[in-house]
Amino acid sequence: MSEEILINITPMETRVALVENGVLQEVHIERTQRRGIVGNIYKGKVVRVLPGMQAAFVDIGLERAAFIHASEISEREGAAVEPISALVHDGKALVVQVTKDPIGTKGARLTTHLSVPSRYLVYMPRTPHVGISLKIDEEAERDRLRDIVTRSVEQEGGEERGGFILRTAAEAAREEDILIDIRYVRRLWQQIQQQMNTAPAPSVLYEDLPLALRTLRDLANPRLEKIRIDSRETFQKVEQFVHELMPGVEDLLEHYPGERPIFDLYGIEDEIQKALDRKVLLKSGGYLVIDQTEAMTTIDVNTGAFVGHRNLEETIFKTNLEAATSIARQLRLRNLGGIIIIDFIDMEDEEHRRQVLRTLERQLERDHAKTNIIGITELGLVQMTRKRTRESLEQILCEPCPCCSGRGIQRTAESVCYEIFREIMREARAYQAGGYMVLASQAVIDRLLDEESGNVADLELFIQRPIKFQVETMYTQEQYDVVLT
Known part of the structure; x- marks a missing residue:
């Protein structure tokens, strides 16, 4: 499977498309006036403690106060978490990191369990633990990576050595490249620490990379064949970033100077337009209906015009299999997060149900966001969750209709x-x-x-x-x- 990353730059926004085998799989959009803040570290000030919710509101300099739960402050886990009033009080300065962007009417979500990401790993300065991505499943490779990091941590010494999580990109990476990353994140953490002591509250201590650089850090993998950028200025910045931190990716970079817009080459504008529709057509003639609500996203599968050639059960099975593959792509493309309920067409055959679920799981393995399929309910609905950190494509590009106030219907x-x-x-x-x-x-x-x-x-x-x-x-x-x- 081959992958390409296309980066489209204008003064107003940056758009990144991840294309697999010529098919658009993910779109990331960052507006210059409204950059996402996930990963940013702030020195904030507690403005309100909510004992009943075991939470607090923290002013980090945004329009709306951000929200932090006691479990994100406490060093303990589970039922042992201390009461919020024992952890913070009004006016207390708190160094926090954003885990979720403000979405809709909800403020940003915060944690005090800080982490600084790089190409191959995530540094956790306050957690003495070495973890490895579950997607690296070869035991010998996991042992090799653990040894590299453990040796580096032991050599560092000192009280606050911190811990690391090895990302999927670290698989088969050279030892010296991983050590370069470790030195880089430690230097970055020292800079953040210096600002902690002197900066007033609220203020920004660390901002995550802009979208073009963040994409390369997070999405680059051995399957990647080309990174095309249509802005010479951004191309030069990316070139410098890659040279310093990701030397293995340098040969993949390409400046695209063409007259025709880069997204038009792959029909990406049309795909983005389709990703805003409720209805998704399947090649067989069936279709999906996707509805986003504040509480959850529901996906309904229908056979539509597909009548099959053999019998009804076979028709339903084939439609559901195709739908499972399409749903996995739509979740990534639309960046749908939170609770997701899928209503596949009812199947009598237990083996068919198992295969459809397995197909969905297999297709979701390529998803960069964490997903979890809970199982099938008594009503035959598939329950799953997908980690939501940033706004969905619809939330970025659309607003509620002024005629129907977002109901999607109007009185006759x-x-x-x-x-x-x-x-x-x-x-x-x-x-x-x-x-x-x-x-x-x-x-x-x-x-x-x-x-x-x-x-x-x-x-x-x-x-x-x-x-x-x-x-x-x-x-x-x-x-x-x-x-x-």
């Missing part, structure tokens, strides 16, 4: 007409007027003058007042006004 013209009749009746009882003028959208006025004309005539007779109509082109279908004349 017929319903609005009957609402107008009720409003006229209320007005007629409350005020003495010469007549009434109804201001409404074209669709509503058309209905009042056509299908509802008989009801309008009856109403005029009942209230003994004339009713006139006027189209307001700027009104939505649900908007109307009844004016006394």
Whole structure:
């Protein structure tokens, strides 16, 4: 499997596309005015302690106060976590790291368990532990990596030696490259420590890399064949970054000077547009319906036009298999996180159910975000979670519709007409007027003058007042006004 990373730069935003075998799998967007803050370290100030929630709000200099739970401050785990009031108090300065961006109405999520990432590892200055990515499954390689890091930690000495987690990218990496990374993160941590003592609260102590550099650090792997960048200035910055920290990737870099926009080469603009639709068509003729809500994301699988060639069970099985592969891609492409409920088409055969679930698990193995399939409920729904750290594609690119306020539906013209009749009746009882003028959208006025004309005539007779109509082109279908004349 071959991978390419395409980086599109404009003064307003940076966009990164991860393409596998010519198919778009992930899109990352960072607006210049609204950069994500996950990974940033701040010196904050506790502004409110919430004993009932075992949490506190911390001012880190953002518009909304950020949120931290007692378990993210305490050194203990599970039920042994101390009460929040024993850990912090109003006005206390706290060095924290952002684990989740502010999303919707929720503030950023914080932790005091700090970590500094690099190409091959994550340094945890306050946790004396060496861990290795579960995706590195060869025991000999795990032992080799553990030995390299353990030796380095022992040589360092001192009280605060910290711990490390080896990332998937460390697999087969040379010892000297891993040691370069260890020295780099330690130097970075020393700089952060110096600022901790002198910086006021709230202030930023460390900012994670901009998107273009962060992508290379996090997404580069042995399958990567090309990194194309359409900005010479960014290309030079990336070249310098790679030269210093990721020398093995230098040969993959390519500046793209073409006239045609880089995203158009792979049809990525069209794919981004499709990733905002509720409906996802499957090649077989079936389709998915994806709905994002505040609590969870639901995905419904349908056979649609696919009728199969053999029998119904086989048709359902094939649709579900194709859907499992498509769902894994859509989760990455749309960056959907939190609780996800998948309603596959009901299957009678236990072996079919197992294969569909296994296909979903296998496809999710390539996902860079942590996923966890909980299992199938009694109703046949697949429950899973996907780690949410940044806003989804829809949350970055879209806002609720002003006509329906994000409901996705609006009242019919017929319903609005009957609402107008009720409003006229209320007005007629409350005020003495010469007549009434109804201001409404074209669709509503058309209905009042056509299908509802008989009801309008009856109403005029009942209230003994004339009713006139006027189209307001700027009104939505649900908007109307009844004016006394």
